[in-house]
Amino acid sequence: MTEKKKDFDIVSKKKIFIAIPLVLLAVTLLVGIIFGAEISIEFKGGTILTYSHSGDVDIEQVSAEINALNYGVATVTSGEAFGSDLRLINVSFSTSEGLAQEEQETVTATLLEKFPENNIELESNKNVSASTGLRFFLKCLVAFVFSFILFIIYIAIRFKKLGGWSTGVFALLGLSVDVLAVVATFMFFRLPIDSIFMAVVLTIMGYSINNTLIIYDRIRENKSLHGTKLNSRELLNKSVRQSLSRAVNTTVSTAAALVVLSIVAVIFGVSTILNFAFPMLVGMLFGVFTSLCLSGTFWVMWQEHKNKGKRKA
Amino acid sequence: MKSVKKPVFFVVVALILGLTYLTLFGVYTQYGDIETTIIRGVKDIRWGIDIRGGVDVIFTSPEGYSATRTEMDAARSIIETRMVTRNITDYEIYVDYSTERIIVRFPWQSGDESFDPEQAVNELGETAMLTFREGAPWDAEDYEDLPIVITGADVERASPNYNPDTREYQVSLELKDSGKEAFADATGRLAGTGVPISIWLDDYCFSYPMVNERISDGSASISGNFTVEEVQSLANRINGGALPFRLEIDSFSRISPTLGMSALDAMVIAGVIAFAVIAIFMISRYRLLGVIATFGLLGQAMGTLAVITGFFPGTDSFTLTIPGIAGIILSVGMGVDANVITSERIKEELRIGKTLDGSLQAGYKRAFSVIFDCNITLLIISFVLMGAFGTPDSFAAKVLTPIFFMFGPGAAGAIYSFGFTLTVGAILNFIFGVFASRLMTYSISKFKPMRKTKLYARGVE
Numbered sequence: 001m002t003e004k005k006k007d008f009d010i011v012s013k014k015k016i017f018i019a020i021p022l023v024l025l026a027v028t029l030l031v032g033i034i035f036g037a038e039i040s041i042e043f044k045g046g047t048i049l050t051y052s053h054s055g056d057v058d059i060e061q062v063s064a065e066i067n068a069l070n071y072g073v074a075t076v077t078s079g080e081a082f083g084s085d086l087r088l089i090n091v092s093f094s095t096s097e098g099l100a101q102e103e104q105e106t107v108t109a110t111l112l113e114k115f116p117e118n119n120i121e122l123e124s125n126k127n128v129s130a131s132t133g134l135r136f137f138l139k140c141l142v143a144f145v146f147s148f149i150l151f152i153i154y155i156a157i158r159f160k161k162l163g164g165w166s167t168g169v170f171a172l173l174g175l176s177v178d179v180l181a182v183v184a185t186f187m188f189f190r191l192p193i194d195s196i197f198m199a200v201v202l203t204i205m206g207y208s209i210n211n212t213l214i215i216y217d218r219i220r221e222n223k224s225l226h227g228t229k230l231n232s233r234e235l236l237n238k239s240v241r242q243s244l245s246r247a248v249n250t251t252v253s254t255a256a257a258l259v260v261l262s263i264v265a266v267i268f269g270v271s272t273i274l275n276f277a278f279p280m281l282v283g284m285l286f287g288v289f290t291s292l293c294l295s296g297t298f299w300v301m302w303q304e305h306k307n308k309g310k311r312k313a
Numbered sequence: 314m315k316s317v318k319k320p321v322f323f324v325v326v327a328l329i330l331g332l333t334y335l336t337l338f339g340v341y342t343q344y345g346d347i348e349t350t351i352i353r354g355v356k357d358i359r360w361g362i363d364i365r366g367g368v369d370v371i372f373t374s375p376e377g378y379s380a381t382r383t384e385m386d387a388a389r390s391i392i393e394t395r396m397v398t399r400n401i402t403d404y405e406i407y408v409d410y411s412t413e414r415i416i417v418r419f420p421w422q423s424g425d426e427s428f429d430p431e432q433a434v435n436e437l438g439e440t441a442m443l444t445f446r447e448g449a450p451w452d453a454e455d456y457e458d459l460p461i462v463i464t465g466a467d468v469e470r471a472s473p474n475y476n477p478d479t480r481e482y483q484v485s486l487e488l489k490d491s492g493k494e495a496f497a498d499a500t501g502r503l504a505g506t507g508v509p510i511s512i513w514l515d516d517y518c519f520s521y522p523m524v525n526e527r528i529s530d531g532s533a534s535i536s537g538n539f540t541v542e543e544v545q546s547l548a549n550r551i552n553g554g555a556l557p558f559r560l561e562i563d564s565f566s567r568i569s570p571t572l573g574m575s576a577l578d579a580m581v582i583a584g585v586i587a588f589a590v591i592a593i594f595m596i597s598r599y600r601l602l603g604v605i606a607t608f609g610l611l612g613q614a615m616g617t618l619a620v621i622t623g624f625f626p627g628t629d630s631f632t633l634t635i636p637g638i639a640g641i642i643l644s645v646g647m648g649v650d651a652n653v654i655t656s657e658r659i660k661e662e663l664r665i666g667k668t669l670d671g672s673l674q675a676g677y678k679r680a681f682s683v684i685f686d687c688n689i690t691l692l693i694i695s696f697v698l699m700g701a702f703g704t705p706d707s708f709a710a711k712v713l714t715p716i717f718f719m720f721g722p723g724a725a726g727a728i729y730s731f732g733f734t735l736t737v738g739a740i741l742n743f744i745f746g747v748f749a750s751r752l753m754t755y756s757i758s759k760f761k762p763m764r765k766t767k768l769y770a771r772g773v774e
Contacts, residue, residue, distance in 0.1 A: 042405060046367045049418065059569060069461035082431070088566055090369065097661055124371075124564075139701055140728075146716050147697035151690055158686055195727040199636035202731050205694075206643045210650055217683035230746040236686060242661075250653045257587035264586065268579035271686045272572040276635055280642075297737045 005297040007237035010293060017293045021177045028184040037187055038073050041094035041193035045130040049099075049107060051089045053118040059089070060269070064093055065114050073192045077154070081131050088123065094192075098127035098224050105178075148172055151209075161220050166302050173210045174295040178208040181286035196276045204283035211291030213245070218243050219296065232303040236296040244292070251288050256280055324750050327442040331610040336615040336622070346746035353622040353630065358513040360420060361403035361634030362392075364577050366570040367420035368430045372438055372560035374413040382410055389415060393436055393555050395705065398549045400729040403634040414563065417553075420520035420632055421567075438560035441550045443468065445533070447499065451519045454518055462499040467492025470672075471551035473544035476536070482544040483536040485553070493531035501527035501644040514550070572635075580638070588614065591649060600774045605753045606652035612745040613648045614739070617641050620737045636731040644738020647687065655680040660770035669766055673758060677751050684747060688739040695739070698732035 010017075042050075063076040079088040081286045093099050099107075106126055151170030159167045159204065182204050186197055215295050216241035222230070230238065258281045267275035331556065338356025350357070361367075374380040380388070385408050395417060396404045404419040421430045422575035443465035446456070453459050469487045475482050486498055501511065503524040511521035512535050519537040535547065570576050591610065596603035621637070631637070659676030666673065700709030701716075757763050 039484055041407075045407075048407065056669075068324060077366070077568045077571055077573055079566045081566040084370075086566075088568075090568060098688065124321065125407045126407075126416065128409045128416060131405045131407050143697055146713075148693045150697065154686075154690060154693060162553065171511045196332060196635050198727060199639035199731055201700075202636075202728070202735075203639045203643045206691055206735065208645060209690050209694075213591050213686050213690070214650075214654065217686065221679070246650075246653050246657045249598055249657070250646075250650045253591045253649050253653075254642075256590045256594060257642070257645075260587040260590055261580075261583040262577050264583035268575045268582075270576045273576065276639070280639075284319055300530040 007234070007241050009233070010237055010240055011233050011297055013293070014301065016295050017297055020289075021180060021294070024184055025180055028180065030188045033182075034140055035187075038190050038192045039094060040073060041075070041092045041128070042131040042194050044094045045098075045128055046092060046094040046096075047099035047104065047127045048124075048128060049091045049093075050123040051090060051091070051105065051111060052086050052116070052123050053120045054087065055118050056117055057087075057118050058088065062089060062091075062111070062115075065110055066107060066117060069103075069106060069110065071095070071099060071107070075157055082121075084099065089120075104257060134235075136157050140221050150261040153214075155216075159216055159220060161223055161265045162216060162299065163303070163306075167216060167299065169214070170295055170298040170302070173298060174212050174290045175208040176204055177289045177290050178204050182279050182283040185282045189278070191275045191279065197279075200276060200279050200283065203280060204287065207284055208287050208290065211287050213237060214243055214246065215291055215296050219299070232265075232300045236300050240292050240296060241292050251284060253286055258284070317752055317755040317759070318774065319756055319759045322753050325753050326608055329608050329745075329749070333611055333615045333620065336619045336624070339622075350626045352624055353626060355618060355622065355770075356620070357430070357622050357630065359630055359632045359633050360577060361637070362418055362420045362568070362570065363403070363572045364570055364580065364633070366568055367418055368565070369568045370417045370434050370437075370565050371563040372415040372417065373563040375559055375561055378558055380413050380558060385410055385413065388556050388558070388560065388769055391556050392437055394553045395550075397729065398706050400434065400631055401433075402630045402637075402733075403727065414562065418568065418635075432481070434562060436550070437558075438562060440556045440559045441465070441513055441553065441692065442555040445496070445499075445511060446511050447508065448511060449509050450511055450518045452531045455509075456513060456518070458475055459511065462496050462510060463488065463492045465551055466555070468551055469769070471548040471726050473541070473548045476534070478528060478737070479536065481532045481536050481677065482539045482541055483571050484539075484544050484548045484591045486533045486535070486551070488531040488533065489641065490531075493529070495528060496533060496534060497529040500524050500699060501529075514547070514658040516596075545665075577766065591645075592668070595649070598771070599652075599660075599769075600771070601757065601763065602652070602659065602770075605750050605757070606649075606656070608753065609745045609750040610648050611653060612646060613741045616741040616745065617644060617734060617737050621734070631730065631733065634727065634730055636727040637734050640734030640738060644735060644742065647691070647738060647742050648746045651680070651742060652750065654683060655750070658769075663766050663770050669758060669764055669769070670767075671720065672769075673754055677747075677754075681747065684742070688742055691739045695732040695735040698728050699736065702729040703731070726746060 057078070059076055059078045064076065066076060071091050075092045077090045079090060080086065081088065083243065091110075108120075110123050130134045139309070152172065155162040155168035155171055156287065180203055182197075182201055185191070186193060192287050198217055222235050222239055224244075226235070258277045262277045262281070266272065330572075335352050335354075337355050339421075341354075342349045342350040342351060367564055389406050389408055392406055392415065393404075396402075396417075401419050406415040406418075408414070409416070419433075419436075427563065445462040445464075446459035448459045450456060465491050471484050471491075472595050474483060474485055497699065499510065507523065509521040509523050512519045519535055539547070544643045572719055588610070592603075592607040594603075595606045595610075599606065610634050621631045655676055658680045659672050662672035662675045663669070697713065698708050700713035703710050
């Protein structure tokens with residue numbers, strides 16, 4: 001009975017599907033050029049100010065007051081020295097040139113004004129280089145390029161029936177679109193680019209690979225089942241319909257877990273967890289679109305392009 | 314697989330529940346006031362600075378010593394390696410070149426007795442310069458006046474082992490070509506003269522063995538009434554390399570979690586609720602297969618936690634940070650996916666009218682190829698990440714040396730911990746998502762009341 005269900009023709013909407021990531025790319029670049037990204041102190045370097053104080057100070061409030069000054073992302077932590085009962089507040093700013101002297105004075109003045117009873121005193125100020133610098137990014141780049149080469153080789157061997165190399169390249173293209181969605185989310189919502197960002201990007205890559213391989217696996221199976229009876233377009237449409245309920249069910253359950261995490265984070269007032277859960281949710285939902293609408297479409301377009309070439313020759 | 318017996322289901326479930334209990338609560342024996350850990354529970358997890366706070370140390374170069382930019386960078390990369398060798402994968406290191414300060418932050422919770430931050434900080438700051446010197450410690454007023462034979466830089470690799478002849482734990486050294494020659498020369502010259510070669514780590518002398526014969530094969534060893542832990546830590550320190558200068562502690566303080574005080578509580582509660590939501594969803598969609606999936610996912614989540622705690626006291630434990638949690642979310646997500654794919658396949662097979670046994674077998678068989686491909690690709694990627702950002706003497710790092718040689722050794726904890734949890738997740742996915750769930754399904758389907766197809770898929774009679 002299910003066999004009679006009409007397949008939705010995915011490739012016919014290819015213009016819209018391909019336009020979506022291109023528009024997203026353009027907007028992200030534009031936002032990036034105009035507003036820049038909020039790069040954290042880990043990657044950019046900056047200034048760390050340490051204050052001592054007496055009594056209790058609400059760290060969340062300190063954080064709010066200092067971030068209101070708009071000197072870049074400021075992370076505030078509390079501390080106490082080992083071996084003495086000195087209580088401390090650490091404020092880290094990410095700026096590549098370090099925080100100017102007047103700005104540092106403004107921060108100190110603000111704290112003195114808002115917390116007059118806590119005997120706040122500046123203990124030290126340090127201009128630091130990035131914790132993970134340029135060399136780290138180059139190494140990341142090489143690591144990714146190398147693992148992508150291995151990835152393409154593996155796909156080429158396992159999916160020989162679908163054209164091997166090209167399949168691997170399209171899977172990678174789909175993956176880049178998902179990563180773009182994550183980058184765009186961080187840019188649009190002014191979230192800091194830090195190790196959380198790296199973690200989200202890596203996770204979404206993992207999900208994206210899963211999603212794409214599932215579609216390709218279906219095409220592979222249908223191809224050996226139906227042979228040459230179906231052309232590549234029909235193969236794709238059939239495969240997408242068959243994978244639809246898997247995509248929906250997997251995404252609903254994993255996305256539900258992230259929604260739970262976000263809600264709990266808001267209730268507990270740990271809004272930083274949202275920096276992690278929200279972009280991951282966006283990337284995951286976008287991954288459904290990429291795997292169902294894009295990965296296969298690329299493959300069909302390539303197959304049809306190749307056939308056209310053959311006929312001409 | 315056809316011969317799976319009925320009781321197998323209960324055995325697998327019992328094993329998973331047993332693993333869950335042990336992972337969550339651990340096993341401890343109490344003898345008087347001394348608590349001994351037999352299996353580590355969740356309370357022994359080391360959390361990252363982002364989740365539970367840690368220690369902030371500021372190191373400075375010694376008084377009167379002017380460190381160059383290159384030396385500061387070298388010092389930083391050695392500290393990084395020392396951190397990752399200690400399985401502290403979540404740290405931040407900032408360098409202030411103008412004032413010659415290195416700020417190191419790493420996780421630690423007050424009350425954690427398995428880890429002594431002061432000792433760790435002292436070890437991070439020590440030069441850890443290994444030297445073999447001519448003469449006994451009393452031959453010169455200052456040990457630095459004894460002529461150097463070889464240093465840690467001449468050592469290719471140090472490894473801890475047990476010497477059955479002396480019945481002692483020792484560190485064996487494999488020397489580089491540069492060291493081989495110098496060592497052969499010195500041992501040749503000193504053999505039989507009664508002048509010993511003394512072995513030093515900074516200003517501490519381990520031993521001063523007599524030289525009996527010329528040693529030209531480039532092997533040497535360090536002994537000195539060591540325990541297993543001591544030889545392991547010494548080998549790590551030698552492999553980690555020496556700092557260009559001694560780092561002095563400028564200040565040492567405790568810091569609160571960067572994510573906010575209640576990050577941990579929020580994570581734990583969210584984890585429990587999220588698991589329940591996934592379980593309810595899976596059971597409502599896939600009924601009996603959903604129940605089996607829930608057990609499989611429980612096993613997978615607990616297995617990952619067990620690897621992070623180290624499970625047995627002797628094995629290394631891991632610091633759990635946000636990137637590590639991302640790795641767990643991804644691996645549990647993959648587990649959910651494996652179960653969804655299989656259950657959907659079984660449903661399809663039932664719908665085209667196959668028998669229950671036939672559908673179950675075909676479903677698992679067909680789903681396997683794609684689950685296999687997904688897991689292997691993720692393993693490939695996490696292997697590369699671990700090789701690039703792990704400790705230089707790990708297996709993955711050695712295999713990948715030709716690719717990353719130009720960057721020199723260097724460790725990045727966040728990516729390493731992601732790669733690590735993901736590797737564990739992918740392997741556990743084969744064990745729980747594929748193997749255990751297949752065993753459970755086959756055996757439960759042998760029970761008469763469990764043979765109705767509607768228990769396996771909605772809308773199939």
